[in-house]
Amino acid sequence: MESSFRIAESHIGGDVVAELNAASEVDAARMLSHCLDVPRWIEEVLQHRPFTDAQSLRRTIAHAAAPLTEDEIRRALAVHPRIGERPGGEDVAARHASAEQSGVDISGEGIEQRLRAGNLAYENRFGQVFLIRAAGRNAEEVLRALGDRLGNDRQTEAAVVEHELREIAAVRATGSLEP
Structure with missing residues (x-):
């Protein structure tokens, strides 16, 4: 079982696609659940195995x-902490969130306060946590996106959130920002 979590936890070394293809259905589902915990999505992804490469995945x-x-x-949003807040705990979701947000340095002047205020405004407007693929983005990029997205209507924002969830899942599954 340890190897089944290696992909979802670390993305370091090995051939992710080969490991996902070789995993049992139960282990592969568990790996994918750490990427996007939506059973219908997991089932459909599993139906497309074996994957030929990371791009097909x-x-x-x-x-x-x-x-x-x-x-x-x-x-899916239930396991994502607010952007700029480090999650507590040692579970896989917490480790993912910590790694993904590691480039979002909140120590700059006013960054933490701006993120806190933006998160609150977003939650008041949309009734959910602000979600963005933080991996590969810095704090200013996140703040700019947060400000832009506050102007979205609910339907547009729902589509953006779904896109961000899928981007996060792809990064978690492949360990890469590369398309």
Whole structure:
């Protein structure tokens, strides 16, 4: 069972696609649940195994179970901390969030306060945590996106959140920002 978590936890070394292809259905589902915990999405991704390469896995991640329902999005958002807040705990979700947000340096002048205020404004407007693929982005990029997205209507924002969830899942599954 340890190897089944290696992909979802670290993305370091090995051939992620080969490991996902070789895993049992149960282990592969567990790996994918750490990427996007939506059972319908997991089932559809599993139906496309074996994957020929990381790009085919990323394509499947991007299109499986589209669109996600409001309930599926709520379920997926439940494990994501606010941007700029380091999650507590040692579970896989906490380790992912910490790694993904590591480039978002909140120590700059006013960054933490701006993120806190932006998160609150977003939650008041949309009734959910602000979600963005933080991996590969710095604090200013996150703040700019947060400000822009506060102007979205609910339908537009729902589509953006779904896209961000899929991007996060792809990074978690492949360990890469590369398309």
